[in-house]
Amino acid sequence: AQTVTQSQPEMSVQEAETVTLSCTYDTSENNYYLFWYKQPPSRQMILVIRQEAYKQQNATENRFSVNFQKAAKSFSLKISDSQLGDTAMYFCAYLGISNYQLIWGAGTKLIIKP
Amino acid sequence: ETGVTQTPRHLVMGMTNKKSLKCEQHLGHNAMYWYKQSAKKPLELMFVYSLEERVENNSVPSRFSPECPNSSHLFLHLHTLQPEDSALYLCASSQDRISTNSPLHFGNGTRLTVT
Numbered sequence: 001a002q003t004v005t006q007s008q009p010e011m012s013v014q015e016a017e018t019v020t021l022s023c024t025y026d027t028s029e030n031n032y033y034l035f036w037y038k039q040p041p042s043r044q045m046i047l048v049i050r051q052e053a054y055k056q057q058n059a060t061e062n063r064f065s066v067n068f069q070k071a072a073k074s075f076s077l078k079i080s081d082s083q084l085g086d087t088a089m090y091f092c093a094y095l096g097i098s099n100y101q102l103i104w105g106a107g108t109k110l111i112i113k114p
Numbered sequence: 115e116t117g118v119t120q121t122p123r124h125l126v127m128g129m130t131n132k133k134s135l136k137c138e139q140h141l142g143h144n145a146m147y148w149y150k151q152s153a154k155k156p157l158e159l160m161f162v163y164s165l166e167e168r169v170e171n172n173s174v175p176s177r178f179s180p181e182c183p184n185s186s187h188l189f190l191h192l193h194t195l196q197p198e199d200s201a202l203y204l205c206a207s208s209q210d211r212i213s214t215n216s217p218l219h220f221g222n223g224t225r226l227t228v229t
Contacts, residue, residue, distance in 0.1 A: 009154065035217075043202065045220035091157070100211070102218070104156035 002027045004094050006105035013082055014113050020067075021077045021108050023092030033095040034068070034075045039107075040088040048090070051075065079110075087112045117141040120205050120221035127195065128229055135190040135224045137205030143219070145211040146188040148180060151202040151223070163188060164211035195228045202226070 003026045013019045025034070036048040051059045051068050058066050063083075067076045079086055092105040118139045127133050139146065148160040162170035163182040177199075179191040188205055202223045209216040 004156070043204075043223045043225075045204065045206070045218070047217045050217070101159065106154055106156050 002029075002094055002096055002103045004092055004103050004105040006090075006092055006108050008108045009106075010109040010111070012111040012113055015082060015084060017082055018078060018080050019082055019110065021079075021090050021092075021110065023075045023077070023105055025073050025075065025092075025094045025103075027073070027094065027096060029096045029098060031097055033097075034066075035093040035095070035102075036064070036066070036075075036077045037091045037093060038086075038088045039091065040085075045091070049077065082112045084112050084114060086110065118205060118207055118219050118221035120203075120224050122224055123222065124225045124227075126227045126229060127192070129195060129197075131195075132191070132193040134192065135203055135205075135226075137188040137190075137221055139186055139188075139205075139207040139219070141207060141209075141219060143207035143209050144185055145208045145216075146182060146185075147206040147208075147218070148188065148190050149204040149206060151204055157204070161190075162211065169211060192226075195226075197228050200226055200228045 005024045032053045034051045037045050038048045039045045049059050049061045049064050051066055058068050063080045065078045089107045089109050091107045094103045121136045145164045147162050150158040159172050160174045161180040166182050177194050181189040202225050204223045205221045206218040208218050
């Protein structure tokens with residue numbers, strides 16, 4: 001069975017710094033999708049970025065980028081120039097194409113300090 | 115403004131009560147989901163509806179009863195809950211059930227406390 005592990009329960013950085021959140025996963029599938037979702041204090045989960053495993057190029061969305069290492073089964077999220085509004089829970093998720101069930105990590109609480 | 119609306123935002127209920135959670139999506143999506151979110155644990159998928167038909171039930175106790183009267187509305191009926199059922203219950207929708215190009219859109223959740 002697939003699993004997703006986020007090893008950092010909580011992180012905090014100063015505003016404007018760069019922060020990297022880690023995510024590792026376990027799977028025997030070759031084709032799958034990976035996601036980072038953000039859950040701010042408003043509680044609404046929002047998709048931040050998405051990576052397709054067959055694409056070698058790392059996905060980027062403005063200040064958010066990923067470091068996808070398929071062989072290592074690692075999918076970290078980098079937030080550049082962090083802002084106070086980035087304070088949230090961040091969840092890594094895996095979607096395999098064998099059963100299309102989304103597998104979630106336990107989340108990392110990120111605090112951006114002024 | 116969220117395209118997925120959940121009510122109530124907070125709910126406190128006793129173990130003998132019966133209550134319902136409501137979810138409405140304004141996105142024209144065909145699939146809707148109930149998730150349970152407990153602190154420091156991964157999200158747990160409870161139920162999935164696609165085109166108003168329940169397509170997935172992940173071993174959820176019968177004290178949770180979903181209802182999907184149409185593709186825009188989803189309910190979760192609660193009765194004789196236990197304190198360990200206290201959690202944030204999230205509703206989500208997506209364009210289609212099986213599509214890698216169909217991300218989930220979430221509501222703000224209902225914070226449920228069972229006393």
